[in-house]
Amino acid sequence: MASSEEIVLNAPHPPTAKAVEAFNVVVHQIKSEIVKSRHHWDKHEPKMWSRVAGLSDAQLVDFTIENDLVEVRSAPTSYGTVILGKIRIPAVNDDEGEGFVHVRIHDPPNRGTEDVLFHSLFTDEGNRDADGRPTTWRAVQTRDVPLEFFNE
Template sequence: MASADEVALNAPHAPKEAAKELFHTALHRIKHEVIKSRHDWDKHEPRMWARAASLSDAELTAFTIDDDLVEVRSGHDSGADYGAIVFGKIRIPAINDEEGQGFIHVRLHDPPNRGVDDVIFHSIYTEEGPEDGKGHHEWYKAIMTDDAPLKFFNE
């Protein structure tokens, strides 16, 4: 798997048509994985998706690519013909609380030379704060703020 050292990402920018097409291809899977992630985390650490606690699955995933994919970055693995790794920041329209609007960060893989038919959903970015000395993290979050940078992640 590519690491941050092996992939030079371009600067964050508004999505162009090619990026929108990639994310459209993966939209169903992205929504499925958002719901799955929330349900999995809610079993042992509900703080991960706390900003969405009052939302139904339908409300949480009521985003569209055309309206809510607000930023993308991409890069290629320098050591192999792996294809492109594409990161996207997607607004969750139903979240606008004291922290501001809510966003998820998503990673896709676009293998080389096959168009969008083989786009692979990779992951949703989540963060765990520092440990408190008792083996617990101080905070968890899957929903980012507008000022959270779209950066390389492997999760």
């Protein structure tokens, strides 16, 4: 498995047709994982998905890759390509601005995009107190949060 020390991501850029195709292979799983993550975190720490607390599951995942994948980064690995994507959640536009989820997918080598795999969602347990416990939780990012490697 890749780590931030082992890969070199390209610069953030608008999605290419190939990136759109790759994310569309797993869009249903991305949506399912977003809903599953919110339900999981709501049981343990509702602050994680608090920006979308007033949305239904259907509203939360009412996005299309063609319209809402706004930024990507990728890096080659020995076992394929790691691709990060910033996906807009159209129903979120609050006092912090638009809302985005960061998604990591993997495209194994030699088979086109047919075998693209969903890997994970970025759920940020950001600042920590003196005892190492998180003091902030954020699954829905703002536009200015950079799309960086994550290994959740």
